Amino acid sequence: MANIQSRDLGRNDNTKGHSMDVSSSPLSADNTDGTVALFKPGSEKVKTTPAGEYLTAALNDFDPEQYDGVAAISDGANKLLMLVLAAVIKAGASREHEILAEIRDAVFSFIRKMEPRRVMDTMLVSRVRILYIRSLLARSPELQSIKVPSVECFLEKANTGRSRSSSRGSSPGRSPVRYGDEHIHGFKVNIKPEKKSKLSSVVLRMRGIDQDSWRQQVTGGKLREIQEEAKAFAIGNKALATLFVHTPAGGLQRQIRSWLAENFDFLSITGDDTSAGSSGQLELLSTAIMDGWMAGLGAAMPPTTDALGLLLSEYAKRVYTSQLQHLKDIAGTLATEEAGDATQAAKLRSALESVDHKRRKILQQMKNDGALLTLEDGVLPIQTPTTAAEDARLASLISLDGILKQVKDILRQSSVNALSRSKKKVMLTSLDELRERMPSLLEIDHPCAHKQIADVRKVIESIPEEDDHLHDPTHAQKTSADLGSSTETDVAQWNVLQFNTGSTSPFIVKCGANSSSELVIKADAFLQDPKSGEIVRVVPRPSVLENMSLDEMKQVFFQLPEALTLLALARTADGTRARYSRLYRTLAMKVPSLRDLVGELEKGGVLKDVKS
Known part of the structure; x- marks a missing residue:
């Protein structure tokens, strides 16, 4: 009789010598520490290693057409799968x-490419699949609560009157066990003790072999028969695949041994006759x-993949x-919250x-995992939940944000002691126009917009009015020139300055010169609102502030980035003129083409750094 060792089982005809023992392989241990996430975020860079780069290239470049015969293709493919397992062990x-x-x-991609050729050792395929499924289980709480059928559901004692090749027959037995939408049919284990024979007893005694030990031995042929029947039973069996991935290999084999011992009491636990190789x-x-x-479980079922591959796809979809x-x-929770103020x-x-960004990222990952999720005709097999209500609220909040920013701008203009009649009218009209935009908002955002507009209206209405300031023609002409009325903001080269105030984050201001030799700056419109974006403005010359009150200066600064306003404003008009003069000199001197202009302004007495 052939002496079959457990490590010699499970090989197919094309891969002798390539099989590994499931129960002893560290790859099949129930180790969830440090397992890999199945899904790779598109924005995250995957760390590369020399071994990984080599394997990736070898798997992608494997060309079956370069091999002579099926045996050579099988040998090359299985060596690559073993290299994958070896690389994981070494890591x-x-x-x-x-x-x-x-x-x-x-x-x-390699497994899917090679499946139709039926040349891979399916045990190696199973081990690779199990690695990825268990890594997914380790990081997915929604999968860890899955109900797993017991091993007893998959084992059944065959009718003793049946032949040895009838493990998958339809003889009377226990009723199938229901698991989800499936009915689990047990694998019929057909083992019976050898019948006593006088002739065989004489022969055994002549050879010095114990009769009881001989009768209890399971022949190598029977083991191969059971293994082939077990393989046929497992093909496409997702319920059995679930049992495999949720149970440590060593624990699963112990459960099978216990079931065999309970149902076949004539089997011995250990062999006593070592000379016979038992x-x-x-x-x-x-x-x-x-x-x-x-x-x-690792055998493909064209046109679909193997049972473990189907389970991996199902788990990924879950x-x-x-x-x-x-x-x-x-x-949905955020969309129902009411905003009390702009913040x-x-x-x-x-x-x-x-x-929304995370949701789109997941949808992109699903498209990238098309092969894994078995996409057909480019259609996602997953019903994505509708987000119409949430999208509508986001659009409403974006509109609300735009309205509130304009309200904030108007409020900034109102930080003066008095307003001209025309200016006040313009500001109130602007608020009315913002109110007319409220129908574009959802009802939940109306109270916030209404309150903010009403509060600013009260502030503006409470500011005293004064007659419109009349400028004589010469003053108007001078002011127009000094304000830098040019709208040309094209700058060939920007120079960056950083102002450290000590109490807040540094102010970053970019400065340059246009073709009219005017100072142009670029900076954030509002310091506390990064989304406000940068604005580009022509900076007025210091002479524009010569006869202005502090409130009038604020009106001029309102058109500039907030950082410039904070750097220039002082408590008095004279102090503001002095600070603005120093600030203008600092910015202009940073621009090489404006240094001559600074000299001319100093000679003309325009740059007077007079402290208040």
Whole structure:
């Protein structure tokens, strides 16, 4: 009789010598520490290693047409799969996730490319699949609560009257166990003790072999038969795949041994006759079943993939669906919150935009994982939850943000002791126009917009009016020139200055000169609102402030970036003129083409740094 060792089981005809023992492989251990995330965010750079780069290139460049015959193709493909497993083992638990993430796309593409040829060792395919599924389980709480059927659901004692090749027959037995939408049919284990024979007893005694030990031995042929039947049973069996990925390999084999011992009491746990080469029959049988199941779970079923591949796809869909639903729940909660003021409105908008960005990122990942998710005709197999209500609220908040920014601008203009009659009328008209834009908002955002507009209206209406300031023609001409009425803001080269105030973040101001030799600056419109963006303005010369009151100066500064206003304003009109003069000199001297202009202004007495 052939002496079959457990490590020799599970090989197909094309891959002898390539099989590994499931129960002893560290790859199949229930180790979730340091496992790799299945999905790679598109914006994150995956760390590369020499081993990963080599494997990626080898898997992508593998060309079956360059090999002579099926055996050579099989040998080359299986060597690559073993290199993948070896690389993970060498990386160790601490870096296992890095190597798996790096070669992930290449591995999946390679398996799908080689499946139709039926040349891969399906046990190797199973081990690779299990690595990725378990890594997904480790990082996905929604998968860890999945109900897993027990091993007893998949094992059934065959009718003793049946032939040895009838493990998948339809003989009377226990009723199928229901698991989700599937009915689990048990794998019929057909083992029976050998019948006693006088002739065989005489022969055994002549050879010095114990009769009981001989009768209890399971022959090598029977083990191969059980393994092949177990493989056929496992092909396409997603329920069995679930049991495999959720149960440590060593624990699963112990459960099979326990079931065999309970149902076949004539089996011995260990062999006593070492001279005959016998081993523990329970160990041999459980290994044969385990190896057969492992080989079957990695066998493809054209046009679809293997059972573990289908399970990986199903789990990936569950994770994506759960993530999308989770984001929808968050967005739904945010969309129902009312904004009390501009700050809350900005926070709500930012939060909804962040959720929307993450949702779009997941949708892009789903498209990139087309092969994994078995996309057909470019259509996603996952029903994405509708976000119409959340999108409408985000659009409303964007409109509200625009309205509130303009309200804030008007409020800044009102920070004076008095307003001219025409200026006041213009500001109130602007508020009326903003109120007319409120129908573009959702009802939930109306109270915030209404309150902000009403509050600013009260402030403006409370400011005293004065007659419009009349300028004589010469003064108007001078003011027009000094204000830098040119709208030309094209600058060949920007120079950057940083002003450290000590109490706030540094002010960053870019300065340059246009073709009219005017000082042009670029800076954020509002310091506390990064989304306001940069604005470009021609800076008025210091002479424009010569006969202005402090309130009139504020009106001039209102057109400039906020940083310039804060740097120039002082408590008095004279102090403001002096500070602005120094600021203008500092900015202009940073621009080489304006240094001569600074000299001319100094000679003309325009740049007077007079302290108040």
